[in-house]
Amino acid sequence: MSVFEVFASLVERLADLVQPLFHGSAAAAAIVLFTMLVRLAVHPLSRQAARGQQARAKLQPQLAELRKKHRKDPERLRKAVAELHAAEKVSPFSGCLPSLLQLPAFFLLYQLFSDSGFGGGHTTLLDHTLLSAPLRGRWADALGHGGLIGGQGLVYLALFVFVAGVAAFNYRRTKRQLATQPLVPADQQEGVPGLEAMTKLMPLMSFGTLITVAVVPLAAALYVVTSTTWSALERAYLYRETHGGTPPAAPLATGA
Template sequence: MSVFALLDPAVRLAHDAVSALAAVLPTALAIVLFTVCVRLALHPLARAAARGQKAQARLAPKVAELRRRHAKQPEKLQAALTELYREEKASPFAGCLPVLAQAPFFSVMYRLFTKPNDLLQHTVSGVPLGLHVNAAHGQGQLLVFGLLYLALAAVGFLSFRNARRAVADPTAPGAALMPYLSFGTVLFAALVPLAAGIYLLTTTAWSVAERAWLHRDSRPVQPLAVQPAR
């Protein structure tokens, strides 16, 4: 039994919910509305993640100073970081664990919109929701995919801009690369059916708006000038 097969009962429930909405709404709009409902249900986890990220940002100057001081002593650095988080009653994983807890829900949504089912036979502007861009033909179908990718790129840019401002520890490995991952949804959308692309657009737009709301009272993190260890 595959890992995805374990999700089938939840996928069937999601399918029934979207089908019920699609009985009174255009299917594409039903996908958007169902995605919004799922994200609303997951909002408490997003709030928990935001609290962890704010704690990380608050401790970033102290973490950077410890990295500078113990740059050549990884054992002492790890011990110092552990002590810092203990004293501050924080965790370096506080912002990650709630995000990981959301993964099963997103896996169900991905499975629903990529596994062949009757919902994918419906159309939006004449384009089947189960169609991939490499099978699109005619200006009409290509235009629908083009508008989707353009919207995803716009949301990705907003996410990129916010991520650059919110890097808690600019000295951490991979910190400079993380903001650019915001554009990964555009590439991923090119590999999945139109329905999954609509889901991606809805959930990423929600994420950007949700993050802006949860971090509305946060100041942008200023780049830290890290001095070389003596």
């Protein structure tokens, strides 16, 4: 069996499991459930990343001293920072792992429900819908079948409204984060090209999820919506539990 067949079989079994509750939208519900299981599996890494963020925040005074001490020797500064991170067992890349580990699941969903079909074959999942919107369809297809407020269009409209609400929440959180934890330390901001523009643009990237939902198959859009919502709630929880400050910004492309 190919990886697509194994993946399709898993989603089909989940759909059979929830079919008594969701009937014709069972496959859509199975995708949401599958996404939640993926996020639950990587949650320990998210907790670890949150602790790493807290540890890195505590190192800022020491990093500022190192930058001051080695401001004329970039190579020595790089080594000193690496040594400090190693001594404190802090990885500057730990926050990337949860997002990277979710990419295969998103890729499989995208390929499974894309126009190329089931790895060149067919699966009954391609015939499933969310209400009246096919899981293999896109927003452009919905607009061609009843327009913006047609049966399919209303499904996407509801998704857009929901995603916009989550994006607004992430936007406000990222603005607060940048106010307390700027992209570049205050003592290094002078002369950094484009820093002000990037600081203004970064919170707005939360709304990039709207574009993703509009262009990918509905099944993949459900993954993005579920994962983005999970990320927002997870970070709010981890912020309350471990940070006592502003939580880290959410990944954007897949809601990770």
